[in-house]
Amino acid sequence: EPEVTQTPSHQVTQMGQEVILRCVPISNHLYFYWYRQILGQKVEFLVSFYNNEISEKSEIFDDQFSVERPDGSNFTLKIRSTKLEDSAMYFCASSPQGPGAPLHFGNGTRLTVT
Amino acid sequence: GENVGLHLPTLSVQEGDNSIINCAYSNSASDYFIWYKQESGKGPQFIIDIRSNMDKRQGQRVTVLLNKTVKHLSLQIAATQPGDSAVYFCAENTFSGSARQLTFGSGTQLTVLP
Numbered sequence: 001e002p003e004v005t006q007t008p009s010h011q012v013t014q015m016g017q018e019v020i021l022r023c024v025p026i027s028n029h030l031y032f033y034w035y036r037q038i039l040g041q042k043v044e045f046l047v048s049f050y051n052n053e054i055s056e057k058s059e060i061f062d063d064q065f066s067v068e069r070p071d072g073s074n075f076t077l078k079i080r081s082t083k084l085e086d087s088a089m090y091f092c093a094s095s096p097q098g099p100g101a102p103l104h105f106g107n108g109t110r111l112t113v114t
Numbered sequence: 115g116e117n118v119g120l121h122l123p124t125l126s127v128q129e130g131d132n133s134i135i136n137c138a139y140s141n142s143a144s145d146y147f148i149w150y151k152q153e154s155g156k157g158p159q160f161i162i163d164i165r166s167n168m169d170k171r172q173g174q175r176v177t178v179l180l181n182k183t184v185k186h187l188s189l190q191i192a193a194t195q196p197g198d199s200a201v202y203f204c205a206e207n208t209f210s211g212s213a214r215q216l217t218f219g220s221g222t223q224l225t226v227l228p
Contacts, residue, residue, distance in 0.1 A: 004157075033215075043158060043203065043218040056215055091157050099207060099214040100146045100165065105157035 002026045004106035006092050012112045013082055021077045021109045023092030032075045033093040033103060034067065036060070043091065049075065050098065082113045126225045133191040135222045137204035142185060146207035148216065149178060149189045153200045158218075161189070161202075191224075199226045 005024045013019050025032050034046040048055040049067055066078045075094075079086055089110050093103040127133045139147070145166035150158035164171045164178045164187075171178050177190040187204050201223050205216040 035216075042220050043205075045215040045217065048215060058215070093157075102148050102160045102163050103158075103216060104160065105150075107155070107157045 004092055004094055004104055006090075006106035006109050008109060009107070010110045010112070012114065015084055015113055016081050019079050019082055019111065021079075021090050021092075021111070023075045023077070023106060024073050025075055025092065025094030026096075026104055027073070029094035029096050029104070031055075031095040031098050031101075032067075032069070033095070034077045035091045035093060035105075037089045037091065037108075039088070046077075046090075055098075079111075082111075084113050087111055087113045123220065124223045124225065126227055127194050128227050129196060130193055133189075133194045133198070133224060135189045135191075135202050135224065137187040137189075137219050137222075139185050139187060139204065139206045139219070141206060141208050141217070142182075144206035144208055144217075147178070147180060147187050148205045148207075149176075149187075150203045150205060150218075151198075151200045152203060152221070158203060194224075194226050196226050196228070199224055 007022045011019055032049040035043050036046055037043045045058050047057040047061045047067055064080045068076050089108040091105050091108045093105045095101045095103050148163040149161040151161050152158045162173045162176050162178050164180050169180050175192045179188045191198055201221045203221045204219045207214050208217045
């Protein structure tokens, strides 16, 4: 069964550094998402991406965040200048369609900002 | 075993018993609901979904019930097995702008006792 893959599984970075989290969505999917989960808390929406542009973003997704689909297979989340509070699990998800279809999640990247 | 709402974050059941996990959603405009299972260190895994034009849907060993009148969703797991131990999240599809994002509930930790 096809799956969403994310790399790295764990990223440790110093406060103020830039990080890029990488995702390979399921190949025939058209909608891509980033969510995050702070330890022990609920999964929170960050951004959705369709047709090479952002469809929707949450309040969390401020100017420090950006997403890109640099080629036909990768989908990346960049955090420009990391803060301690950015420490969380970051999940990439994809879906074959927008509304009314389940999202398929990767196993996440654990980001630790020190 | 049964829990009510998301105020009780843990549910323990004996192996072989049926489990009922409940979720109260907030947005009366939501029309698509999903249950996800999250095992430790992994991303949310799709279990079952239901649209608002239905009040019941069955899968393999799982049933989702939707009561739109009281904005309540439940997941029933038949003959609970040790492999069912995980955190279970309900998610609702909330229309917002030009795209729809999933809004996750707080989750319930299901523990299956031998």
